[in-house]
Amino acid sequence: MPHDQPTKLTALLRVDGPVARCDGNWTLHGIEGLARGWAAQRSVAAQVRAIDGSAIHALDTAGALLLLQLESAAGGRVDWEGFAPEDAALVELVRERRAAAGEPPPPTPPEGALARLGRLALERFEEMTGFLAFLGEAAMAMLRLLANPRRLRGRALLKGIEEAGANAMPIVGLLTFLIGVVTAYQGGQLLKTYGANIFIVDMVALTMVREMAPLIVAIIVAGRTGSAYTAQIGTMQVTEEIDALRTIGIQPMELLVLPKVVALLVALPLLTLFADVLSVMGGMLVARTLLDIGFVDFVERIPAVLSWRSLLVGVGKAPIFAVIIALVGCYQGFQVRGGADSVGRQTTVSVVQSIFLVIIVDAILVINFGSWGLR
Protein backbone atom coordinates (compact mmCIF):
# COMPACT_ATOMS: atom_id res chain seq x y z
CA MET A 1 0.00 0.00 0.00
CA PRO A 2 1.17 3.54 -0.56
CA HIS A 3 2.28 5.37 2.54
CA ASP A 4 -0.66 6.75 4.45
CA GLN A 5 1.16 9.76 5.78
CA PRO A 6 4.75 10.73 5.04
CA THR A 7 5.73 9.88 8.62
CA LYS A 8 9.36 9.82 9.59
CA LEU A 9 9.36 6.10 10.43
CA THR A 10 12.29 4.49 8.67
CA ALA A 11 12.58 0.90 7.55
CA LEU A 12 14.21 -1.40 10.09
CA LEU A 13 15.65 -4.84 9.51
CA ARG A 14 16.61 -7.12 12.39
CA VAL A 15 18.14 -10.48 11.54
CA ASP A 16 17.20 -12.92 14.28
CA GLY A 17 18.97 -16.15 13.49
CA PRO A 18 17.29 -17.46 10.34
CA VAL A 19 14.43 -14.94 10.52
CA ALA A 20 14.70 -11.41 9.13
CA ARG A 21 12.18 -9.19 10.90
CA CYS A 22 11.07 -6.09 9.02
CA ASP A 23 9.67 -3.07 10.80
CA GLY A 24 8.67 0.49 10.00
CA ASN A 25 8.05 2.20 6.67
CA TRP A 26 9.44 0.19 3.77
CA THR A 27 8.91 3.09 1.39
CA LEU A 28 11.14 5.05 -0.96
CA HIS A 29 12.07 7.48 1.80
CA GLY A 30 12.00 4.94 4.61
CA ILE A 31 14.61 2.66 3.05
CA GLU A 32 17.26 5.35 2.48
CA GLY A 33 19.30 4.42 5.57
CA LEU A 34 18.89 0.69 5.03
CA ALA A 35 19.93 0.88 1.37
CA ARG A 36 23.05 2.89 2.22
CA GLY A 37 24.14 0.27 4.76
CA TRP A 38 23.18 -2.56 2.44
CA ALA A 39 26.70 -3.76 1.66
CA ALA A 40 27.35 -4.37 5.38
CA GLN A 41 24.09 -6.33 5.74
CA ARG A 42 24.78 -8.64 2.82
CA SER A 43 26.88 -11.21 4.70
CA VAL A 44 24.30 -11.39 7.49
CA ALA A 45 21.54 -11.84 4.93
CA ALA A 46 23.04 -15.08 3.62
CA GLN A 47 21.78 -17.06 6.60
CA VAL A 48 18.21 -15.75 6.38
CA ARG A 49 15.59 -18.44 5.74
CA ALA A 50 12.40 -16.46 6.44
CA ILE A 51 11.27 -12.86 6.12
CA ASP A 52 8.73 -11.69 8.66
CA GLY A 53 6.69 -8.71 7.45
CA SER A 54 4.10 -8.57 10.19
CA ALA A 55 5.51 -5.32 11.62
CA ILE A 56 5.77 -3.49 8.29
CA HIS A 57 3.91 -0.22 8.58
CA ALA A 58 3.84 0.78 4.93
CA LEU A 59 5.25 -0.82 1.80
CA ASP A 60 5.74 0.58 -1.68
CA THR A 61 7.49 -0.72 -4.77
CA ALA A 62 10.92 0.54 -3.69
CA GLY A 63 10.51 -1.31 -0.39
CA ALA A 64 9.27 -4.42 -2.17
CA LEU A 65 12.34 -4.28 -4.39
CA LEU A 66 14.59 -4.19 -1.31
CA LEU A 67 12.76 -7.21 0.14
CA LEU A 68 13.34 -9.11 -3.09
CA GLN A 69 17.00 -8.10 -3.03
CA LEU A 70 17.15 -9.47 0.51
CA GLU A 71 15.62 -12.68 -0.75
CA SER A 72 18.20 -13.12 -3.49
CA ALA A 73 21.02 -12.26 -1.04
CA ALA A 74 19.67 -15.08 1.12
CA GLY A 75 20.10 -17.49 -1.73
CA GLY A 76 16.66 -17.25 -3.26
CA ARG A 77 14.63 -19.62 -1.08
CA VAL A 78 12.94 -17.99 1.90
CA ASP A 79 9.54 -18.16 3.56
CA TRP A 80 7.47 -15.02 3.60
CA GLU A 81 5.68 -14.75 6.91
CA GLY A 82 3.13 -12.42 8.37
CA PHE A 83 2.71 -10.14 5.36
CA ALA A 84 -0.59 -8.35 4.96
CA PRO A 85 -2.37 -9.66 1.84
CA GLU A 86 -1.97 -6.38 -0.09
CA ASP A 87 1.74 -6.19 0.79
CA ALA A 88 2.24 -9.77 -0.37
CA ALA A 89 0.41 -8.94 -3.59
CA LEU A 90 2.66 -5.94 -4.16
CA VAL A 91 5.79 -8.04 -3.67
CA GLU A 92 4.45 -10.58 -6.15
CA LEU A 93 3.65 -7.84 -8.67
CA VAL A 94 7.17 -6.46 -8.43
CA ARG A 95 8.67 -9.94 -8.74
CA GLU A 96 6.50 -10.71 -11.76
CA ARG A 97 7.24 -7.43 -13.54
CA ARG A 98 10.98 -7.71 -12.98
CA ALA A 99 10.94 -11.22 -14.41
CA ALA A 100 8.88 -10.07 -17.40
CA ALA A 101 11.33 -7.26 -18.23
CA GLY A 102 14.18 -9.76 -18.61
CA GLU A 103 17.86 -9.26 -17.96
CA PRO A 104 19.46 -5.98 -18.94
CA PRO A 105 21.78 -6.39 -21.94
CA PRO A 106 25.50 -6.68 -21.20
CA PRO A 107 27.27 -3.33 -21.38
CA THR A 108 28.95 -2.72 -24.72
CA PRO A 109 32.74 -2.94 -24.50
CA PRO A 110 34.52 0.42 -24.68
CA GLU A 111 35.76 1.50 -28.09
CA GLY A 112 39.45 0.91 -28.85
CA ALA A 113 41.74 3.80 -29.76
CA LEU A 114 42.10 2.65 -33.36
CA ALA A 115 38.34 2.17 -33.80
CA ARG A 116 37.79 5.63 -32.36
CA LEU A 117 40.31 7.17 -34.72
CA GLY A 118 38.65 5.44 -37.66
CA ARG A 119 35.17 6.47 -36.61
CA LEU A 120 36.21 10.11 -36.11
CA ALA A 121 37.98 10.19 -39.48
CA LEU A 122 34.94 8.71 -41.18
CA GLU A 123 32.63 11.19 -39.47
CA ARG A 124 34.82 14.14 -40.52
CA PHE A 125 34.96 12.84 -44.08
CA GLU A 126 31.20 12.38 -44.23
CA GLU A 127 30.66 15.84 -42.81
CA MET A 128 32.98 17.32 -45.42
CA THR A 129 31.32 15.56 -48.35
CA GLY A 130 27.94 16.45 -46.90
CA PHE A 131 28.88 20.12 -46.75
CA LEU A 132 30.25 20.02 -50.29
CA ALA A 133 26.97 18.51 -51.51
CA PHE A 134 25.08 21.21 -49.63
CA LEU A 135 27.31 23.89 -51.17
CA GLY A 136 26.57 22.52 -54.63
CA GLU A 137 22.87 22.37 -53.97
CA ALA A 138 22.90 25.96 -52.70
CA ALA A 139 24.84 27.10 -55.79
CA MET A 140 22.32 25.44 -58.10
CA ALA A 141 19.44 27.02 -56.22
CA MET A 142 21.22 30.37 -56.45
CA LEU A 143 21.59 29.98 -60.22
CA ARG A 144 17.89 29.15 -60.56
CA LEU A 145 17.16 32.22 -58.47
CA LEU A 146 19.31 34.42 -60.72
CA ALA A 147 17.40 33.10 -63.74
CA ASN A 148 14.14 34.01 -62.06
CA PRO A 149 14.86 36.67 -59.40
CA ARG A 150 11.20 37.24 -58.64
CA ARG A 151 11.16 33.93 -56.77
CA LEU A 152 13.21 35.50 -53.99
CA ARG A 153 10.96 36.23 -51.08
CA GLY A 154 11.30 39.99 -50.68
CA ARG A 155 9.83 40.46 -47.24
CA ALA A 156 11.86 37.60 -45.79
CA LEU A 157 14.97 39.13 -47.34
CA LEU A 158 14.36 42.61 -45.92
CA LYS A 159 13.58 41.14 -42.52
CA GLY A 160 16.79 39.12 -42.71
CA ILE A 161 18.85 42.19 -43.58
CA GLU A 162 17.32 44.11 -40.71
CA GLU A 163 17.94 41.30 -38.25
CA ALA A 164 21.49 40.44 -39.34
CA GLY A 165 22.57 43.96 -40.30
CA ALA A 166 20.76 46.88 -38.72
CA ASN A 167 20.18 45.16 -35.39
CA ALA A 168 23.86 44.20 -35.17
CA MET A 169 25.06 47.82 -35.56
CA PRO A 170 25.26 48.76 -31.86
CA ILE A 171 27.37 45.76 -30.86
CA VAL A 172 29.54 45.90 -34.00
CA GLY A 173 30.04 49.65 -33.59
CA LEU A 174 31.00 49.45 -29.94
CA LEU A 175 33.38 46.52 -30.31
CA THR A 176 35.22 47.80 -33.37
CA PHE A 177 35.50 51.29 -31.83
CA LEU A 178 37.17 49.72 -28.81
CA ILE A 179 39.49 47.65 -30.99
CA GLY A 180 40.48 50.85 -32.80
CA VAL A 181 41.25 52.43 -29.43
CA VAL A 182 43.30 49.47 -28.27
CA THR A 183 45.30 49.18 -31.48
CA ALA A 184 46.10 52.90 -31.56
CA TYR A 185 47.03 52.89 -27.91
CA GLN A 186 49.42 49.92 -28.22
CA GLY A 187 51.05 51.17 -31.42
CA GLY A 188 51.05 54.81 -30.31
CA GLN A 189 53.29 54.14 -27.32
CA LEU A 190 55.92 52.73 -29.64
CA LEU A 191 55.61 55.41 -32.34
CA LYS A 192 55.92 58.13 -29.69
CA THR A 193 59.36 56.93 -28.61
CA TYR A 194 60.57 57.40 -32.21
CA GLY A 195 58.74 60.69 -32.61
CA ALA A 196 56.85 59.17 -35.53
CA ASN A 197 53.45 60.15 -34.13
CA ILE A 198 51.79 60.86 -37.48
CA PHE A 199 52.31 57.28 -38.65
CA ILE A 200 49.54 56.28 -36.24
CA VAL A 201 47.22 57.16 -39.13
CA ASP A 202 48.90 54.62 -41.43
CA MET A 203 48.81 51.97 -38.78
CA VAL A 204 45.22 52.36 -37.64
CA ALA A 205 43.72 52.95 -41.08
CA LEU A 206 45.50 50.05 -42.78
CA THR A 207 45.15 47.48 -39.98
CA MET A 208 41.54 48.27 -39.38
CA VAL A 209 40.23 48.69 -42.90
CA ARG A 210 42.19 45.89 -44.56
CA GLU A 211 42.19 43.29 -41.84
CA MET A 212 40.61 43.83 -38.45
CA ALA A 213 37.21 45.28 -39.33
CA PRO A 214 36.18 42.54 -41.80
CA LEU A 215 37.42 39.82 -39.46
CA ILE A 216 35.83 41.19 -36.29
CA VAL A 217 32.53 41.80 -38.06
CA ALA A 218 32.53 38.27 -39.47
CA ILE A 219 33.24 36.77 -36.05
CA ILE A 220 30.51 38.80 -34.38
CA VAL A 221 28.00 37.91 -37.08
CA ALA A 222 28.96 34.23 -36.95
CA GLY A 223 28.26 34.20 -33.23
CA ARG A 224 25.16 36.33 -33.43
CA THR A 225 23.43 35.37 -36.68
CA GLY A 226 25.01 32.09 -37.78
CA SER A 227 24.04 30.48 -34.49
CA ALA A 228 20.49 31.79 -34.85
CA TYR A 229 20.27 30.25 -38.34
CA THR A 230 21.34 26.86 -37.00
CA ALA A 231 18.95 26.99 -34.06
CA GLN A 232 16.03 28.05 -36.25
CA ILE A 233 16.49 25.42 -38.93
CA GLY A 234 17.43 22.80 -36.34
CA THR A 235 14.26 23.38 -34.36
CA MET A 236 12.21 23.21 -37.56
CA GLN A 237 13.93 19.93 -38.29
CA VAL A 238 12.96 18.56 -34.86
CA THR A 239 9.31 19.58 -35.25
CA GLU A 240 9.18 18.11 -38.79
CA GLU A 241 8.48 21.53 -40.31
CA ILE A 242 11.21 20.93 -42.89
CA ASP A 243 9.52 17.71 -43.96
CA ALA A 244 6.20 19.54 -44.12
CA LEU A 245 7.74 22.15 -46.46
CA ARG A 246 9.11 19.42 -48.72
CA THR A 247 5.76 17.64 -48.98
CA ILE A 248 3.98 20.90 -49.79
CA GLY A 249 6.48 21.32 -52.59
CA ILE A 250 8.53 24.22 -51.22
CA GLN A 251 12.27 23.70 -51.38
CA PRO A 252 13.72 24.38 -47.92
CA MET A 253 16.83 25.58 -49.75
CA GLU A 254 14.83 28.26 -51.51
CA LEU A 255 12.71 29.35 -48.56
CA LEU A 256 15.16 29.04 -45.70
CA VAL A 257 18.70 29.17 -47.06
CA LEU A 258 18.84 31.55 -50.01
CA PRO A 259 17.17 34.53 -48.28
CA LYS A 260 19.68 34.13 -45.46
CA VAL A 261 22.63 33.96 -47.85
CA VAL A 262 21.45 37.03 -49.77
CA ALA A 263 20.66 38.91 -46.56
CA LEU A 264 24.17 38.35 -45.23
CA LEU A 265 25.65 39.18 -48.65
CA VAL A 266 24.04 42.61 -48.31
CA ALA A 267 24.45 43.11 -44.58
CA LEU A 268 28.02 42.01 -44.01
CA PRO A 269 29.77 44.44 -46.44
CA LEU A 270 27.67 47.29 -45.04
CA LEU A 271 28.50 46.31 -41.49
CA THR A 272 32.17 46.13 -42.47
CA LEU A 273 32.09 49.71 -43.84
CA PHE A 274 30.38 50.83 -40.66
CA ALA A 275 33.06 49.04 -38.62
CA ASP A 276 35.82 50.71 -40.73
CA VAL A 277 34.49 54.15 -39.80
CA LEU A 278 33.97 53.36 -36.11
CA SER A 279 37.35 51.70 -35.63
CA VAL A 280 39.21 54.57 -37.30
CA MET A 281 37.28 56.95 -35.05
CA GLY A 282 38.54 54.95 -32.07
CA GLY A 283 42.07 55.40 -33.38
CA MET A 284 41.49 59.14 -33.88
CA LEU A 285 40.41 59.58 -30.29
CA VAL A 286 43.62 57.99 -29.01
CA ALA A 287 45.75 59.90 -31.51
CA ARG A 288 44.43 63.21 -30.19
CA THR A 289 44.64 62.44 -26.48
CA LEU A 290 47.90 60.51 -26.50
CA LEU A 291 49.86 61.71 -29.54
CA ASP A 292 48.61 65.30 -30.01
CA ILE A 293 47.37 64.65 -33.54
CA GLY A 294 44.15 66.59 -34.15
CA PHE A 295 41.13 65.16 -35.90
CA VAL A 296 41.75 67.37 -38.94
CA ASP A 297 45.37 66.29 -39.36
CA PHE A 298 44.33 62.67 -38.94
CA VAL A 299 41.56 62.80 -41.53
CA GLU A 300 43.68 64.77 -44.02
CA ARG A 301 46.33 62.06 -43.99
CA ILE A 302 43.90 59.18 -44.58
CA PRO A 303 43.65 59.55 -48.41
CA ALA A 304 47.45 59.46 -48.64
CA VAL A 305 47.79 56.13 -46.84
CA LEU A 306 44.54 54.37 -47.60
CA SER A 307 44.05 53.60 -51.27
CA TRP A 308 40.71 52.69 -52.78
CA ARG A 309 42.27 49.34 -53.42
CA SER A 310 42.88 48.74 -49.71
CA LEU A 311 39.31 49.65 -48.89
CA LEU A 312 38.00 47.26 -51.52
CA VAL A 313 40.30 44.45 -50.35
CA GLY A 314 38.82 44.83 -46.86
CA VAL A 315 35.19 45.20 -47.82
CA GLY A 316 35.59 42.64 -50.63
CA LYS A 317 36.28 39.90 -48.10
CA ALA A 318 32.92 40.47 -46.46
CA PRO A 319 30.76 38.72 -49.13
CA ILE A 320 33.02 35.67 -48.96
CA PHE A 321 32.67 35.55 -45.18
CA ALA A 322 28.92 36.09 -45.55
CA VAL A 323 28.55 33.00 -47.72
CA ILE A 324 30.64 30.92 -45.30
CA ILE A 325 28.64 32.02 -42.25
CA ALA A 326 25.21 31.62 -43.85
CA LEU A 327 25.94 28.25 -45.43
CA VAL A 328 27.66 26.73 -42.40
CA GLY A 329 24.84 27.99 -40.17
CA CYS A 330 22.12 26.55 -42.40
CA TYR A 331 23.98 23.29 -43.08
CA GLN A 332 24.46 22.60 -39.38
CA GLY A 333 20.77 23.33 -38.83
CA PHE A 334 19.86 20.62 -41.33
CA GLN A 335 22.26 18.25 -39.55
CA VAL A 336 20.12 18.29 -36.39
CA ARG A 337 18.77 14.83 -35.54
CA GLY A 338 16.51 14.05 -32.63
CA GLY A 339 15.82 16.65 -30.01
CA ALA A 340 16.85 19.66 -27.99
CA ASP A 341 20.36 18.48 -27.16
CA SER A 342 21.14 18.01 -30.83
CA VAL A 343 20.07 21.61 -31.57
CA GLY A 344 22.48 22.84 -28.92
CA ARG A 345 25.33 20.68 -30.17
CA GLN A 346 24.93 21.68 -33.82
CA THR A 347 24.67 25.36 -32.87
CA THR A 348 28.02 25.12 -31.11
CA VAL A 349 29.53 23.28 -34.06
CA SER A 350 28.11 25.93 -36.40
CA VAL A 351 29.74 28.86 -34.58
CA VAL A 352 33.07 27.10 -34.13
CA GLN A 353 33.22 25.99 -37.77
CA SER A 354 32.23 29.30 -39.28
CA ILE A 355 34.74 31.26 -37.20
CA PHE A 356 37.39 28.66 -38.01
CA LEU A 357 36.65 28.80 -41.74
CA VAL A 358 36.51 32.61 -41.75
CA ILE A 359 40.00 32.86 -40.24
CA ILE A 360 41.43 30.14 -42.51
CA VAL A 361 39.97 31.74 -45.62
CA ASP A 362 41.18 35.16 -44.48
CA ALA A 363 44.73 33.82 -44.09
CA ILE A 364 44.62 32.25 -47.56
CA LEU A 365 43.32 35.48 -49.06
CA VAL A 366 45.94 37.69 -47.39
CA ILE A 367 48.77 35.52 -48.67
CA ASN A 368 47.33 35.38 -52.18
CA PHE A 369 46.52 39.09 -52.37
CA GLY A 370 50.28 39.63 -52.22
CA SER A 371 50.92 37.46 -55.24
CA TRP A 372 47.96 39.00 -57.08
CA GLY A 373 49.53 42.43 -56.64
CA LEU A 374 46.81 43.67 -54.31
CA ARG A 375 49.21 44.79 -51.60
Added chain:
Amino acid sequence: MSGVPVVEVRGVAPRFGSLVLHEALDLEIETGEVVALVGGSGSGKTTLLREIIMLHRPSAGAIHLFGEDVVGIGEAAAQRLRRRFGVLFQMGALFSSLSVLENVIVPLREHTDLPPRQLAEIAALKMALAGLPANAADKLPRQLSGGMIKRASMARALALDPELLFLDEPTAGLDPISAGALDELVLQLRESLGLTVVMVTHDLDSLWRTTDRVAFLGERRVVGFAPMGELVRDPHPLIRDYFDSPRARAAASAYRKT
Protein backbone atom coordinates in the same frame (compact mmCIF):
# COMPACT_ATOMS: atom_id res chain seq x y z
CA MET B 1 -6.59 10.27 4.75
CA SER B 2 -10.14 9.21 4.09
CA GLY B 3 -12.62 12.06 3.91
CA VAL B 4 -10.20 14.63 2.46
CA PRO B 5 -10.41 14.63 -1.35
CA VAL B 6 -7.07 14.11 -3.09
CA VAL B 7 -7.83 16.92 -5.50
CA GLU B 8 -10.26 19.69 -4.74
CA VAL B 9 -10.90 22.59 -7.11
CA ARG B 10 -13.12 25.48 -6.03
CA GLY B 11 -14.19 28.42 -8.16
CA VAL B 12 -11.10 28.42 -10.33
CA ALA B 13 -11.00 31.01 -13.14
CA PRO B 14 -7.81 31.15 -15.17
CA ARG B 15 -7.36 33.96 -17.62
CA PHE B 16 -5.26 34.33 -20.73
CA GLY B 17 -5.30 38.07 -21.30
CA SER B 18 -8.99 38.84 -21.52
CA LEU B 19 -10.01 35.29 -22.43
CA VAL B 20 -11.66 33.59 -19.48
CA LEU B 21 -11.51 29.83 -19.79
CA HIS B 22 -13.43 28.82 -16.69
CA GLU B 23 -15.61 30.67 -14.30
CA ALA B 24 -16.23 29.18 -10.91
CA LEU B 25 -15.12 25.70 -11.79
CA ASP B 26 -15.56 23.08 -9.04
CA LEU B 27 -14.21 19.55 -8.92
CA GLU B 28 -13.53 16.99 -6.22
CA ILE B 29 -11.60 13.76 -6.69
CA GLU B 30 -11.50 11.03 -4.04
CA THR B 31 -8.66 8.66 -3.11
CA GLY B 32 -8.31 5.68 -5.42
CA GLU B 33 -10.54 7.08 -8.18
CA VAL B 34 -9.70 7.13 -11.86
CA VAL B 35 -11.15 10.37 -13.16
CA ALA B 36 -11.05 11.73 -16.69
CA LEU B 37 -11.47 15.34 -17.77
CA VAL B 38 -13.20 15.61 -21.13
CA GLY B 39 -14.68 18.42 -23.18
CA GLY B 40 -14.41 20.00 -26.59
CA SER B 41 -11.15 21.42 -27.86
CA GLY B 42 -10.31 24.69 -26.10
CA SER B 43 -12.51 23.95 -23.10
CA GLY B 44 -9.48 24.28 -20.86
CA LYS B 45 -8.87 20.68 -19.81
CA THR B 46 -5.12 20.91 -20.15
CA THR B 47 -5.10 24.34 -18.50
CA LEU B 48 -6.97 22.95 -15.52
CA LEU B 49 -4.52 20.08 -15.32
CA ARG B 50 -1.58 22.49 -15.43
CA GLU B 51 -3.14 24.52 -12.63
CA ILE B 52 -3.57 21.46 -10.45
CA ILE B 53 0.06 20.41 -10.93
CA MET B 54 1.25 23.95 -10.05
CA LEU B 55 2.58 24.91 -13.47
CA HIS B 56 0.05 27.67 -13.92
CA ARG B 57 -1.51 29.86 -11.24
CA PRO B 58 -5.27 30.38 -11.45
CA SER B 59 -6.29 34.03 -11.21
CA ALA B 60 -9.16 33.21 -8.86
CA GLY B 61 -10.38 30.30 -6.78
CA ALA B 62 -8.64 27.64 -4.73
CA ILE B 63 -7.04 24.31 -5.55
CA HIS B 64 -6.25 21.79 -2.82
CA LEU B 65 -3.97 18.80 -3.33
CA PHE B 66 -4.05 16.26 -0.49
CA GLY B 67 -5.89 18.93 1.49
CA GLU B 68 -3.16 21.53 1.00
CA ASP B 69 -3.84 24.83 -0.77
CA VAL B 70 -1.56 25.08 -3.80
CA VAL B 71 -2.41 28.60 -4.92
CA GLY B 72 -0.47 30.48 -2.27
CA ILE B 73 1.92 27.65 -1.45
CA GLY B 74 5.55 28.21 -0.48
CA GLU B 75 8.40 26.58 -2.40
CA ALA B 76 9.31 24.07 0.34
CA ALA B 77 5.71 22.90 0.73
CA ALA B 78 5.31 22.72 -3.06
CA GLN B 79 8.43 20.56 -3.26
CA ARG B 80 6.95 18.19 -0.65
CA LEU B 81 3.74 17.95 -2.68
CA ARG B 82 5.62 17.29 -5.92
CA ARG B 83 7.04 14.12 -4.36
CA ARG B 84 3.51 12.79 -4.02
CA PHE B 85 2.31 13.04 -7.60
CA GLY B 86 3.67 12.04 -10.99
CA VAL B 87 2.84 13.53 -14.38
CA LEU B 88 2.78 11.93 -17.81
CA PHE B 89 3.01 14.71 -20.38
CA GLN B 90 1.28 14.51 -23.72
CA MET B 91 4.46 14.29 -25.80
CA GLY B 92 6.30 12.32 -23.14
CA ALA B 93 8.64 15.21 -22.29
CA LEU B 94 11.54 12.82 -21.79
CA PHE B 95 14.88 14.58 -21.42
CA SER B 96 16.34 14.07 -24.85
CA SER B 97 19.98 13.95 -23.81
CA LEU B 98 19.43 11.21 -21.22
CA SER B 99 18.79 7.51 -21.68
CA VAL B 100 15.50 6.01 -20.55
CA LEU B 101 17.02 4.70 -17.32
CA GLU B 102 18.64 8.08 -16.57
CA ASN B 103 15.30 9.79 -17.24
CA VAL B 104 13.68 7.64 -14.56
CA ILE B 105 16.56 8.23 -12.15
CA VAL B 106 16.26 12.05 -12.36
CA PRO B 107 13.32 12.45 -9.91
CA LEU B 108 14.74 9.71 -7.66
CA ARG B 109 18.11 11.40 -7.36
CA GLU B 110 16.47 14.78 -6.77
CA HIS B 111 14.20 13.63 -3.96
CA THR B 112 15.98 10.76 -2.22
CA ASP B 113 19.34 10.01 -0.69
CA LEU B 114 19.92 6.49 -2.00
CA PRO B 115 23.18 4.95 -3.26
CA PRO B 116 23.57 5.04 -7.09
CA ARG B 117 23.24 1.26 -7.46
CA GLN B 118 19.92 1.24 -5.68
CA LEU B 119 18.73 4.23 -7.74
CA ALA B 120 19.43 2.24 -10.91
CA GLU B 121 17.71 -0.85 -9.48
CA ILE B 122 14.60 1.12 -8.55
CA ALA B 123 14.55 2.85 -11.94
CA ALA B 124 14.82 -0.51 -13.70
CA LEU B 125 11.89 -1.74 -11.62
CA LYS B 126 9.80 1.29 -12.64
CA MET B 127 10.57 0.57 -16.27
CA ALA B 128 9.40 -3.01 -15.70
CA LEU B 129 6.23 -1.76 -14.00
CA ALA B 130 5.52 0.46 -17.00
CA GLY B 131 5.98 -2.56 -19.25
CA LEU B 132 9.33 -1.68 -20.81
CA PRO B 133 11.83 -4.45 -21.57
CA ALA B 134 15.15 -4.23 -19.72
CA ASN B 135 17.09 -3.71 -22.95
CA ALA B 136 15.37 -0.33 -23.44
CA ALA B 137 17.31 1.11 -20.50
CA ASP B 138 20.22 2.49 -22.52
CA LYS B 139 18.15 3.82 -25.41
CA LEU B 140 17.79 7.54 -26.02
CA PRO B 141 14.29 8.99 -26.34
CA ARG B 142 14.70 9.61 -30.06
CA GLN B 143 15.30 5.89 -30.60
CA LEU B 144 11.92 4.97 -29.09
CA SER B 145 8.54 4.44 -30.75
CA GLY B 146 5.52 6.47 -29.65
CA GLY B 147 4.21 3.73 -27.39
CA MET B 148 7.63 3.22 -25.79
CA ILE B 149 7.94 6.98 -25.15
CA LYS B 150 4.63 6.94 -23.27
CA ARG B 151 5.77 3.94 -21.25
CA ALA B 152 9.14 5.51 -20.46
CA SER B 153 7.38 8.69 -19.44
CA MET B 154 5.02 6.61 -17.30
CA ALA B 155 8.03 4.96 -15.65
CA ARG B 156 9.42 8.41 -14.82
CA ALA B 157 6.03 9.53 -13.47
CA LEU B 158 5.98 6.44 -11.23
CA ALA B 159 9.55 6.94 -10.02
CA LEU B 160 8.71 8.31 -6.58
CA ASP B 161 5.85 5.87 -5.91
CA PRO B 162 3.32 8.68 -6.18
CA GLU B 163 -0.13 8.44 -4.67
CA LEU B 164 -1.57 10.50 -7.50
CA LEU B 165 -0.90 10.25 -11.21
CA PHE B 166 -1.76 12.87 -13.82
CA LEU B 167 -1.96 11.73 -17.43
CA ASP B 168 -2.29 14.21 -20.27
CA GLU B 169 -3.76 12.36 -23.26
CA PRO B 170 -1.98 9.10 -22.43
CA THR B 171 -3.27 7.21 -25.45
CA ALA B 172 -3.17 10.03 -28.04
CA GLY B 173 -1.15 9.06 -31.09
CA LEU B 174 -0.90 5.40 -30.14
CA ASP B 175 -2.04 2.45 -32.19
CA PRO B 176 -5.07 0.59 -30.76
CA ILE B 177 -2.94 -2.20 -29.32
CA SER B 178 -0.54 0.15 -27.49
CA ALA B 179 -3.47 2.30 -26.36
CA GLY B 180 -5.26 -0.75 -24.99
CA ALA B 181 -2.09 -1.87 -23.23
CA LEU B 182 -1.71 1.56 -21.65
CA ASP B 183 -5.32 1.46 -20.40
CA GLU B 184 -4.59 -1.95 -18.96
CA LEU B 185 -1.48 -0.57 -17.28
CA VAL B 186 -3.43 2.26 -15.66
CA LEU B 187 -5.98 -0.21 -14.29
CA GLN B 188 -3.27 -2.54 -13.02
CA LEU B 189 -1.38 0.25 -11.28
CA ARG B 190 -4.53 1.49 -9.63
CA GLU B 191 -5.35 -2.05 -8.53
CA SER B 192 -1.94 -2.95 -7.13
CA LEU B 193 -0.59 0.40 -5.94
CA GLY B 194 -3.87 2.05 -5.00
CA LEU B 195 -3.17 5.09 -7.17
CA THR B 196 -5.52 7.94 -7.77
CA VAL B 197 -5.45 8.82 -11.47
CA VAL B 198 -6.53 12.04 -13.17
CA MET B 199 -6.36 12.03 -16.95
CA VAL B 200 -7.21 14.28 -19.84
CA THR B 201 -8.33 12.19 -22.77
CA HIS B 202 -10.44 12.06 -25.89
CA ASP B 203 -10.12 8.32 -26.19
CA LEU B 204 -13.63 6.88 -25.86
CA ASP B 205 -12.33 3.38 -25.24
CA SER B 206 -10.20 4.64 -22.35
CA LEU B 207 -13.17 6.54 -20.96
CA TRP B 208 -15.36 3.47 -20.89
CA ARG B 209 -12.72 1.05 -19.81
CA THR B 210 -10.63 2.78 -17.17
CA THR B 211 -12.56 5.59 -15.52
CA ASP B 212 -14.73 5.61 -12.41
CA ARG B 213 -16.06 9.07 -13.10
CA VAL B 214 -15.76 11.56 -15.93
CA ALA B 215 -15.87 15.35 -15.58
CA PHE B 216 -17.23 17.11 -18.63
CA LEU B 217 -15.87 20.66 -19.09
CA GLY B 218 -17.85 23.19 -21.12
CA GLU B 219 -19.37 26.65 -20.82
CA ARG B 220 -16.46 27.53 -18.53
CA ARG B 221 -17.44 25.09 -15.81
CA VAL B 222 -17.95 21.41 -15.10
CA VAL B 223 -21.28 20.64 -16.74
CA GLY B 224 -21.37 16.99 -15.73
CA PHE B 225 -19.40 14.76 -13.37
CA ALA B 226 -20.57 11.15 -13.29
CA PRO B 227 -19.63 7.60 -14.30
CA MET B 228 -19.62 7.15 -18.08
CA GLY B 229 -22.84 5.11 -18.09
CA GLU B 230 -24.70 8.03 -16.50
CA LEU B 231 -22.85 10.82 -18.25
CA VAL B 232 -23.85 9.65 -21.74
CA ARG B 233 -27.50 9.92 -20.71
CA ASP B 234 -27.05 13.50 -19.48
CA PRO B 235 -29.48 15.72 -21.40
CA HIS B 236 -27.09 18.72 -21.47
CA PRO B 237 -26.70 19.69 -25.15
CA LEU B 238 -22.88 19.88 -25.04
CA ILE B 239 -22.59 16.43 -23.50
CA ARG B 240 -25.22 15.00 -25.83
CA ASP B 241 -23.37 16.33 -28.89
CA TYR B 242 -20.05 15.00 -27.65
CA PHE B 243 -21.29 11.47 -27.06
CA ASP B 244 -23.76 11.37 -29.94
CA SER B 245 -21.28 10.81 -32.75
CA PRO B 246 -21.29 7.42 -34.51
CA ARG B 247 -17.89 6.63 -32.98
CA ALA B 248 -19.09 7.42 -29.48
CA ARG B 249 -22.23 5.33 -29.93
CA ALA B 250 -20.20 2.41 -31.23
CA ALA B 251 -17.88 2.55 -28.23
CA ALA B 252 -20.83 2.87 -25.87
CA SER B 253 -22.66 -0.15 -27.25
CA ALA B 254 -19.47 -2.22 -27.20
CA TYR B 255 -18.93 -1.57 -23.50
CA ARG B 256 -22.58 -1.79 -22.48
CA LYS B 257 -22.69 -5.40 -23.62
CA THR B 258 -19.75 -6.46 -21.49
